[in-house]
Amino acid sequence: MLNRWLFKEVDNSALVVFRALFGLLITIEAFGAIFTGWIRRTMIEPEFTFNFIGFEFLQPLPGNGMIWYYAIMGVFGIFVMLGFKYRMSMLLYGIMWAGVYLMQKSSYNNHYYLLMLLCFIMSFLPAHRWFSIDAWRKPEISRISMPRWVWVVIVLQLWIVYTYASVAKFYPDWLDGSFPAMLMASKKDYWLVGEFLQQPWIRYAITYFGLLFDLLIIPLLLWKRTRLIAFIAAIFFHLFNSFIFHIGIFPYMSLAFCIFFFPAETINKIFLRGKKRFYTGNEINVPSWNKIFIGALAVWFAIQVALPLRHWFFQDDVLWTEEGHRLSWRMMLRGKGGRITFKVVEKGTSDTIIVQKEDYLSRKQLRAIPSKPDMIWQFAQRLEQEYAEKGMEIEVYTEGKIRVNRGPYKTLIDPKVDLAAEEWQHFRHHDWILPSTED
DSSP states (O other), X not given: OHHHHHTBEEEOHHHHHHHHHXXXXXXXXXXXXXXXXXXXXXXXXXXXXXXXXXXXXXXXXXXXXXXXXHHHHHHHHHHHHHXXXXXXXHXXXXXXXXXXXXXXXXXXOHHHHXXXXXXXXXXXXXXXXXXXXXXXXXXXXOOSEEEHHHHHHXXXXXXXXXXXXXXXXXXXXXXXXXXXXXXXXXXTTSTTTTTGGGSHHHHHHHHHHHHHHHHHHHHHHHSHHHHHHHHHXXXXXXXXXXXXXXXXXXXXXXXXXXXXXXXXXXXXXXXOTTOOOOOOOXXXXXXXXXXXXXXXXXXXXXXXXXXXXXXXXXXXXHHXXXXXXXXXXXXXXXXXXXXXXXXXXXXXXXXXEEOOXXXXXXXXXXXXXXXXXXXXXXXXXXXXXHHHHTTXXXXXXXXXXXXXXXXXXXXXXXXXXXXXXXXXXXXXXXXXXXXXXXX
């Protein structure tokens, strides 16, 4: 029964249109990073980047190499949009994007992780079999249908993302509107809407509309009776996010996903005037490798469900420790700030050097490092390596305090621990991260 349902052929209009829109958006993302100066600020100007731990072999290319790197990504994005050498172009863009994502985390965003997943997923989907140069050049690959599992994979992946984004908001500083109020306070100087966003009722509208939108948008789009209302709500929600928070292509990519919920007739009428017919057959093509494929899907989605839950298995609150925060769809949930001082002590002596962080870190890195334990540890390791090259054995200690959502300042890192001597544990709590609450 499951085989018949997953491998039944359905119209592929949504997929081929989404491929074109997705290709356009990832092209804009690549070239936009060049022309806005993001690459220069993030990849070229800093002395070094903070990699995801374990991916230190991924380093920015020297000179203007990263600008050329992104230009090549942009070309692959154009190829995806046009459906030219589609699978190769999509896969190569995904690999290059993953490299950049894992290369630095000063500009971390859950949306970057989502784009990496989508590039990987899209490279396996038959999105080039219509409305593409590939189909024009090789008519034998042309199809107006696709297996239903393609639609299932897209919708289920979206459902996981939105659901976890909603569940993460069930904590006091979101539910009482205090954190949304903080977000809007930072937008006070916006032209036209800045003062309006400071109205007391706005924080509660954002609080509960945001929470309920993430929780209900997929079910409401799936149900025909609520689909149009849900789509209108999605337009408002994502355009608001784009205008207020300036989060790049992702609001528009989220809107593009909505086409998977509308009938093929509607999509054809709006986007595919040249596709004179849509698929209405009942063909079912169950491949010989169906069990392996279904097993692979089960593993993929088990991982997608499990990763956002892992922070519950770490000691203390993820809002404080950051352990399990990344890859978990915890989006725009907290504001953190503070200060930190690094002290280098030569072993066997009491000689202490106060590190001038400005000599090593960019402005964005300086803002991020006080509240991120993994970046603090990585910087300590880098200091140890630098001094070792000078023939000195050192210990690295920190002093500093941070606060979460304008709460009280508290010490994050144990000032008595030599971070240069500590090993990083991916799946265990680090005892040198002090508790968020005092006994």
